[in-house]
Amino acid sequence: AQKITQTxxxxxxxxxxxxxxxxxxxxxxxxxxLFWYKQPSSGEMIFLIYQGSYDQQNATEGRYSLNFQKARKxxxxxxxxxxxxxxxxxxxxxxxxxxxxxxxFGQGTRLTINP
Amino acid sequence: xxGVSQDPRHKITKRGQNVTFRCDPISEHNRxxxxxxxxxxxxxxxxxxxxxxxxxxxRLLSDRFSxxxxxxxxxxxxxxxxxxxxxxxxxxxxxxxxxxxxxxxxGSGTQLSVL
Numbered sequence: 625a626q627k628i629t630q631t632x633x634x635x636x637x638x639x640x641x642x643x644x645x646x647x648x649x650x651x652x653x654x655x656x657x658l659f660w661y662k663q664p665s666s667g668e669m670i671f672l673i674y675q676g677s678y679d680q681q682n683a684t685e686g687r688y689s690l691n692f693q694k695a696r697k698x699x700x701x702x703x704x705x706x707x708x709x710x711x712x713x714x715x716x717x718x719x720x721x722x723x724x725x726x727x728x729f730g731q732g733t734r735l736t737i738n739p
Numbered sequence: 740x741x742g743v744s745q746d747p748r749h750k751i752t753k754r755g756q757n758v759t760f761r762c763d764p765i766s767e768h769n770r771x772x773x774x775x776x777x778x779x780x781x782x783x784x785x786x787x788x789x790x791x792x793x794x795x796x797x798r799l800l801s802d803r804f805s806x807x808x809x810x811x812x813x814x815x816x817x818x819x820x821x822x823x824x825x826x827x828x829x830x831x832x833x834x835x836x837x838x839x840x841x842x843x844x845x846g847s848g849t850q851l852s853v854l
Contacts, residue, residue, distance in 0.1 A: 729781030
């Protein structure tokens with residue numbers, strides 16, 4: 625069965641610093657996809673970045689990059705040059721071919737950016 | 740593109756009452772998902788549709804819950820005989836079916852409070 629673990633309930637970072645949000649996953653399926661979503665206080669989940677299990681390079685999307693370590697089953701999100709607007713909940717999620725179409729989410733990390 | 744919209748944003752009801760939520764997906768999306776999110780947790784999958792067909796239901800979805808997607812457009816989620824444990828944010832998402840990298844677009848959710 626798929627499982628996502630986010631061990632940091634909360635993170636506090638100074639504005640303009642880089643921050644790494646941890647995510648580990650578990651699946652027996654060699655084919656899977658990993659996602660990060662941001663959830664501001666408005667409630668809407670916003671897609672940030674995707675990494676496929678067979679992708680050779682780490683995914684990047686603007687200030688977001690994914691540190692994918694397949695052997696360790698980790699998919700950490702790195703946010704460079706953090707901004708006040710980055711304060712939100714962040715969720716790691718995965719889908720594998722055995723889990724049909726559903727995305728399985730972790731418990732999330734609340735990120736607070738301090739001015 | 741107006742995104743995924745959900746109605747109502749908030750619903751307060753008394754235990755034992757029935758409630759119905761509506762979700763309007765992005766117009767060209769053929770898949771529609773319902774998730775439930777309780778405070779401090781990540782979203783949990785409830786059910787999904789491809790066009791008008793309901794293809795998977797979670798064991799979380801008791802027989803008091805029913806979802807429909809007539810004509811493959813908007814969807815409704817009904818909860819009968821509500822219980823206090825049903826209090827949660829109900830999130831709807833839509834997507835285009837495309838494999839492991841299928842990206843879900845979420846609405847802002849309906850916050851249900853059962854008194």
